[in-house]
Amino acid sequence: MSNTVKIVRFHKTGPAEVLQFDELPLPEPGPGEIRLRVKALGLNRAEIMFRNGQYLETPVHPAKNGYEAAGIIEATGPDVDGSWIGKTVSTVPGTFKLNDHGVYGEVAVVPLHGIAEYPSTLSYEQGASIWMQYLTAYGALIWLGQVAKGDFVVITAASSSVGIAAIEMVKVEGAISIAVTRTAAKKAELLKLGADHVIVTDEEDLVARVNEITLGKGARIVFDPIGGKILESLAASTASKGIIFEYGALAPEPTPYPLFTALAKHLTIRAYTLFELTPDPVFPKAKQYIFDHLALGAFRPIIDKTFPFAEIVEAHRYMESNAQIGKIVVTL
Known part of the structure; x- marks a missing residue:
């Protein structure tokens, strides 16, 4: 085993090119930590925002990055049961800070509470493509939204990994998914992946189509990572006493609050992130549901x-091209 490893860090915020491979001493896990020999990394939009200095956490340079890795535990901290060594696990976003435990590298040192085993039938690539998307969807749709059979659920940015996870979760719970995407290029694939309806906003009026699909009732739940001006249309598409979950801020413009629509419909417009779920007592139940x-x-x-x-x-x-449908994975 080499005494040094390559760790991806960035020494200033900016475009993708600021990421660099730093040759560093092999890190040893401290109390409550394990060292993972990384086999695959799952990329997330949060990591782009972090690299750009636009995230909830401010980079401390030289900054690490990365929430999701899958691999084999090769070392444990002094107070961690050594039987973990040799086990295949993946890291769980929302259980550690990127500055402290970013996982982009040949190895990653993370807290023991920040890992989880996954079904052995999955590859490393799939194992690095689980927790961010399914936990984010679970927190809004199952835990907070209590999605039920027959509910209409609008899912924006539907071709993202979180969007696809939400489509699957809505189907499992017997609800009806309305996937929203900007261009027609992704419509057929979203239907193939299980979306009950797909609205292409470049070609269709969002509010009119939701009203048509729901027979004028509107959607009980909206799951949106975009914000910005689309929130006004989403509010107009929501049923009376419905709930809109805003779990991201992808829009380049400010997000106006649709006050009169919210008042008229008694809407709940709720900010939500995965960081709300992970410290809650429901977290183990969420992981088991997904497993x-x-x-x-x-x-x-x-x-x-x-x-x-x-x-x-x-x-x-x-x-950053937004061309993907699902997860982007880096393999080692």
């Missing part, structure tokens, strides 16, 4: 494209 549905095949991580570790900059550029 069980993965094992049954009801949930199936969709991988759009894989890149070798040496091309992680290109992988970031590809994510």
Whole structure:
């Protein structure tokens, strides 16, 4: 085993090119930590925002990055049971900070509470494509939204990994998904992946189509990572006493609050992130729910494209192109 490893860090915020491979001493896990020999990395939009200095957490340079990795535990901290060594696990976003435990690298040191085993039928690539998407969807749709059979659920940015996870989850719960995408290029694939309806906003009026699909009732739940001006249309598409979950801020413009629509419909417009779920006592239940549905095949991580570790900059550029349907994975 080499005494040094390559860790991806960035020494200033900016475009994908700021990511660089730093040769560093092999890190040793401290109390409560394990060291993972990384086999695959799952990329997330949060990591692009972090690299750009636009995330909830401010980078401390030189900054690590990355929430999701799958691999084999090769070392444990002094107070961690050594029987973990040799086990295949993946890291769980929302259980650690990127500055402290970013996982882009040949190895990653993370807290023991920040890992989880996944069904052995999944590959490393699939194992790195689980927790961010399914936990994010679970927190809004199951835990907070209590989605039920027959509910209409509008899912924007539906071709993202979280969007696809939400489509699968809505189907499992017997509700009806209305996937929203900007261009027609992704419509057929979204229908193939299980969306009950797909609205192409470049070609169709969002509010009119939701009203048509729901027979004028509107959607009880809206699951949106975009914000910005679309929130006004989403509010107009929501049923009386419905709830809109805003779990991201992808829009480049400010997000106006649709006050009169919210007042008229008694809407709940609620900010939500995965960081609300992970410290809650419901977290173990959420992980078990996801594990069980993965094992049954009801949930199936969709991988759009894989890149070798040496091309992680290109992988970031590809994510920024918004061309993907599902997860972008980096392999080691």
